[in-house]
Amino acid sequence: MSEESLQNKRTICFTGLKRKERYTKLLILAVLTALTVMMCLTSCAGGAEEDTGAERIPILAYHKIVPAGTEFESSLLIAEDTFEEQMKYLHDEGYTTLTPDELCEWYDGKEFxxxxxxxxxxxxxxxxxxxxxxxxxxYDQAATVFCIGHHIDEKTAEWDSNASEDHYIGADVIEKMREEYPRFRFESHTFDMHRKIDNEHPADIFTYDQMVEDIKKNEEYGFTYLAYPWGDHNETFEKALADNGYKMAFNYRPYYYATRSDNRYAVNRIKISGKMGMKKFKKIVSGKSKDHINPDV
Ligand SMILES: [Zn+2]
Structure with missing residues (x-):
């Protein structure tokens, strides 16, 4: 074999080796790509079980808490021990409890x-x-109390379990809580519109100007959220709130979950009765109670 043909053979061999090396590299690359795709598919499939964020939020509406053992008829009351059982359940099951500001953020698109x-x-x-x-x-939770302005005295009365008349939270507690535990929040239930005249509801009685006047009487407490008395509202009421810096307002009936398509001045809440039992409570907070899913959204 001539020197030249030997050189050519070496070049061919060398080229062959290089090609082989390239094929090996390509093969490794292909295997790695396949593995990455498989890993991605596995994690995507697992994603079905992952938290996809709240689509419906149960906003629980309570009224009066009474000491354990108190006998009562009204569905607006709840015994302290029943309430604790519900809160413990939310805590133990890993529920996040939202402040009204966080609910606003959820409406704005933030995931919870x-x-x-x-x-x-x-x-x-x-x-x-x-x-x-x-x-x-x-249980390290957040809660919001809607206060009637004209019931807010300077000082909260001492607790009296035998009291026959109603007592309300005073300005001292509102101020103290804002320092001590801001997630126990105080907001408006109007100043003095929590009343009916000749059996007519506030939204039907008061004019826009009267509503604004009422809102201004609560200004000293810095409220920016409101729960309508009996849940009654109309466009005039909604406008009066929006025009005066209120960010959202809460409804009462129908008892639907909150969804992102809600009117923010008519956010739905769900009444929690002290007599409903844990089974029903668990169903409601699961977000899957058919009775509480708004059929129109
Ligand atoms: Zn009320």
């Missing part, structure tokens, strides 16, 4: 865990502070 709820109390009875607050604090 699938297991998200909001806890609210109407009327501002002093039992909400003396009985419910220690439980809320114990």
């Amino acid at each position: 865990p699938e297991k998200s709820v909001m806890i609210t109390f109407d009327d501002g009875y002093y039992g909400t502070y003396y009985l419910a607050y220690p439980i809320i604090k114990k």
